[in-house]
Amino acid sequence: MRPRTIGRLGVFVVTVALLGVVVVLSLMVGRQAISPGEVIRALLPGATGDNADIVRGLRLERTVIGLVAGLALGAAGALMQALTRNPLADPGLLGVNAGAAAAVVTGFAFFGVADGFAQTGLGLAGAAVASVVVYLLGSGSREAATPARLALAGTALTAVLFSYINAVAMKDQASFDEMRFWVVGSVVNRGYDRLLIALPLIVVGVLLALAMTPALNALSLGDDSAHALGLGVGRARIAVAVAITLLCGAATAVAGPIVFVGLTVPHVARRLVGADQRKVVPLSMLLAAGFLVFCDTLGRVVSGGAEIQAGIVTAVLGAPVFIALVRRRTLVAA
Amino acid sequence: MITVPVVKAGPWSVRVRRRAVLVSVLLLVAVVAVVVVSLSAGVNSFPIPRVIAAVLGNGTPAEKLIVAELRLPRAVLAVLVGVALGVSGAIFQQITRNPLGSPDVVGFTTGASTGALVVLLVLHGGLVATSFGAVAGGAVTALLVLLLSSRHGVAPLRLVLVGIGAAAMLNSLNSLLIVRAQVYDAQSASVWLVGNVVGGDWSDVRLIGGILGIGLLACVVLWRPLTLSEFSDERSMSLGLPVGRTRVLAIAAGVLLASGAVAVAGPIQFIALTAPQVARRLTGTEGANLTASGLTGALLLLVADLAAREAFQPRQLPVGVLTGIVGGAYLAWLLGREWRKGRA
Numbered sequence: 001m002r003p004r005t006i007g008r009l010g011v012f013v014v015t016v017a018l019l020g021v022v023v024v025l026s027l028m029v030g031r032q033a034i035s036p037g038e039v040i041r042a043l044l045p046g047a048t049g050d051n052a053d054i055v056r057g058l059r060l061e062r063t064v065i066g067l068v069a070g071l072a073l074g075a076a077g078a079l080m081q082a083l084t085r086n087p088l089a090d091p092g093l094l095g096v097n098a099g100a101a102a103a104v105v106t107g108f109a110f111f112g113v114a115d116g117f118a119q120t121g122l123g124l125a126g127a128a129v130a131s132v133v134v135y136l137l138g139s140g141s142r143e144a145a146t147p148a149r150l151a152l153a154g155t156a157l158t159a160v161l162f163s164y165i166n167a168v169a170m171k172d173q174a175s176f177d178e179m180r181f182w183v184v185g186s187v188v189n190r191g192y193d194r195l196l197i198a199l200p201l202i203v204v205g206v207l208l209a210l211a212m213t214p215a216l217n218a219l220s221l222g223d224d225s226a227h228a229l230g231l232g233v234g235r236a237r238i239a240v241a242v243a244i245t246l247l248c249g250a251a252t253a254v255a256g257p258i259v260f261v262g263l264t265v266p267h268v269a270r271r272l273v274g275a276d277q278r279k280v281v282p283l284s285m286l287l288a289a290g291f292l293v294f295c296d297t298l299g300r301v302v303s304g305g306a307e308i309q310a311g312i313v314t315a316v317l318g319a320p321v322f323i324a325l326v327r328r329r330t331l332v333a334a
Numbered sequence: 335m336i337t338v339p340v341v342k343a344g345p346w347s348v349r350v351r352r353r354a355v356l357v358s359v360l361l362l363v364a365v366v367a368v369v370v371v372s373l374s375a376g377v378n379s380f381p382i383p384r385v386i387a388a389v390l391g392n393g394t395p396a397e398k399l400i401v402a403e404l405r406l407p408r409a410v411l412a413v414l415v416g417v418a419l420g421v422s423g424a425i426f427q428q429i430t431r432n433p434l435g436s437p438d439v440v441g442f443t444t445g446a447s448t449g450a451l452v453v454l455l456v457l458h459g460g461l462v463a464t465s466f467g468a469v470a471g472g473a474v475t476a477l478l479v480l481l482l483s484s485r486h487g488v489a490p491l492r493l494v495l496v497g498i499g500a501a502a503m504l505n506s507l508n509s510l511l512i513v514r515a516q517v518y519d520a521q522s523a524s525v526w527l528v529g530n531v532v533g534g535d536w537s538d539v540r541l542i543g544g545i546l547g548i549g550l551l552a553c554v555v556l557w558r559p560l561t562l563s564e565f566s567d568e569r570s571m572s573l574g575l576p577v578g579r580t581r582v583l584a585i586a587a588g589v590l591l592a593s594g595a596v597a598v599a600g601p602i603q604f605i606a607l608t609a610p611q612v613a614r615r616l617t618g619t620e621g622a623n624l625t626a627s628g629l630t631g632a633l634l635l636l637v638a639d640l641a642a643r644e645a646f647q648p649r650q651l652p653v654g655v656l657t658g659i660v661g662g663a664y665l666a667w668l669l670g671r672e673w674r675k676g677r678a
Contacts (some may be wrong), residue, residue, distance in 0.1 A: 160659055160663055163528075327482065
C-alpha cells in the first residue's frame with residue numbers, strides 16, 4: 001500500500017476509535033459518574049444493579065439516538081454540499097429541518113397526529129417539500145444556485161416556517177408543549193419506538209448515499225464532464241436528493257431540528273481525506289455521529305445542574321465554523 | 335431631464351421630489367386613518383365621532399377605558415415601533431446597498447432580543463433595564479458581525495451571510511434562555527419572542543418615543559451623506575464625504591432604533607426588510623427615502639396588528655406571527671426577483 005492510502009486508512013481507524021471513546025464517555029458522564037469498566041460491564045448481557053439501570057435505562061437510549069441522528073445528518077450534509085457544490089449547505093440552515101418540524105406540528109395541532117409512525121411520515125414529507133422549495137428559490141435564475149443564494153433562500157423559508165410553527169403553538173397548551181419539542185433539537189427522551197420507525201429510512205438513505213458517491217465524484221467535475229463520463233446526470237441528482245430527504249426527514253423526526261452538524265462535519269472530513277466523495281461521505285457519517293453524541297455529553301456536563309440540549313450546543317460550536325467559511329475570500333467575491 | 339426643485343435654508347438644502355412628498359403625505363393620511371379604524375373597530379366597536387370624543391377625554395367611562403386606555407396606546411406603539419423599524423431598515427439597506435442588509439436578516443434584531451432576554455429572565459430587570467439590555471445586545475451583535483465580515487472592507491453579501499450565521503447561534507442561545515427559565519416566565523418570554531404590541535402601555539410609548547427622537551435626529555443629520563453613499567466609496571470620498579464616520583454613526587442610529595423596537599415590542603420580523611422596499615417602489619426613487627420608509631413601516635405594522643387582532647377572533651395572534659409569514663414570503667419573492675434580474 002502507498003503511504004497516502006495508509007494515512008487515509010489511519011484516519012478512519014482513528015475516527016472509529018474516537019467514536020468508541022465518545023460513546024463510552026457519553027455513558028459514563030452525568031449526574032452520577034460511572035467508571036469506564038463499569039460501563040462496559042453494564043452493557044454486557046445479564047448485567048444488573050444501579051449502574052446497569054442508569055447506563056441501559058437512561059443513557060444508552062440518548063447515545064444511540066445521537067449516533068443515528070448524527071450519522072444521518074453528517075451524510076446528508078456531505079451529500080448536500082457535493083450536490084449543490086455549495087460549501088454552506090446544511091439541512092438545518094437550508095430550512096429542510098424546519099420543513100419537517102412544520103409538517104409534524106401541523107399534523108399534531110390540526111389532525112391530532114401523535115403516533116410516531118405518522119409523525120415520521122409527515123416529517124419526511126415536510127423535509128421533501130422544503131428542500132424542493134429552497135432549491136427552486138436558490139436557483140431561480142438560469143445559472144446554478146450559488147452558495148449565498150441557497151443560504152438566503154433557506155433563511156427566508158426558515159423564517160416563514162418558524163413563524164407558522166409559532167402561530168400554531170399559540171393554539172393551545174398541548175400544541176405549545178409539542179412545539180417546544182420541535183423547535184430545539186435534542187436526543188433526550190425521544191424513545192426507541194420513534195427510532196425504530198426512522199431506522200429503516202436512515203438505512204436506505206445511507207446505502208443510497210454510499211452507492212451514489214462515485215456519481216458525486218463525477219458530478220463534481222461539472223455536468224458536462226459527468227455526462228461525458230457516461231453518467232445519467234439528472235437521474236443521479238434525483239437519487240442523491242432522495243437520499244438527502246430520507247436522511248434529513250428521518251433525523252429530524254427522531255431528534256428535532258439540529259443545525260450546523262451537516263455543515264461543519266463534511267468540511268473537517270474533506271480536510272482529512274481530500275475531495276474523494278467515496279471517503280468524505282462515510283467519514284462524515286462517523287464524525288457527525290461522534291460530534292452529536294459529544295455535543296449531547298457536553299451539554300450534560302457544562303452547566304452543572306440543568307442540561308443544555310444537543311441542538312443548542314451544535315449551534316454554538318457550529319456557527320463560528322460557518323462564519324469562518326463565509327470569511328474565506330473564495331466564497332464571496334469582495 | 336427632470337428638474338428637481340431645491341429648498342434652501344442657510345447651509346442646508348434639500349431636493350424635493352414631488353412624488354416622494356406626495357407619497358409621504360398619502361402614507362401619513364393612511365396611517366392616521368388606520369389608527370382611527372383600529373380604535374373604533376373590534377368586539378366593542380364605536381362610531382368614529384365617539385372615538386374622537388373618547389380620545390379627547392369626553393366619552394363615557396367604558397369608551398374611555400377601551401378606546402383611550404387599551405386601544406390607543408397599542409395603536410400609538412404600533413406606529414412608533416413601525417417607524418423605528420422602517421427607518422432602521424432603510425439605513426441598513428442603504429449602507430449595505432442590498433435589500434437583504436436589514437437588521438432582521440443580519441441578526442441584529444436577534445442579538446437585541448438575546449440581550450433583552452438575559453435581562454428579563456436572568457437578571458429579572460424592569461422595562462428600562464430590558465431596553466438597555468436590548469440596545470446592548472443589538473450593538474454587540476452589530477459590532478461583532480461587522481468586524482467578522484470586514485476583510486478589505488465590508489462586502490454586503492458577506493455581511494449578510496455572517497449575520498445569518500450569528501442569528502442562527504443567537505437563536506439557539508435564546509432557546510436556551512427560555513428552556514432554562516421558570517415555566518411561567520418561559521411561556522411569556524416565548525410569546526414576547528414572536529413580537530407583539532398587545533400589552534403596550536404609555537410607559538412603552540414614552541420609551542420608544544424617546545429612542546425614536548434620538549434616532550430620527552441622527553438621521554436628519556446623516557441623511558444626505560448617507561444618500562450620496564449610493565455611489566462607490568471612492569466617488570463619495572472624492573466628493574469630500576467622511577464615508578467611514580457617516581457610516582459608523584448611521585449604523586449606531588440604526589442599531590439604536592431596531593433595538594429600541596425590540597425592547598418594547600419583541601423582535602417583530604420583516605417590517606425593517608419590507609418597509610424600505612415598498613417605500614422605494616411607491617416613491618419611485620432609487621435610494622432610501624427615510625420619511626416614506628418610516629411611514630410605510632408604521633402603516634404595515636398597524637395593518638398587521640389590526641389583522642392579527644381581529645381576523646382570527648376569538649383568538650388574537652401576536653403581530654409577529656403575521657409579519658413573519660407574510661414578510662418571509664415577501665423575502666422569498668424578493669430573492670427570486672432579484673436573482674432573475676441577476677443582481678443579488
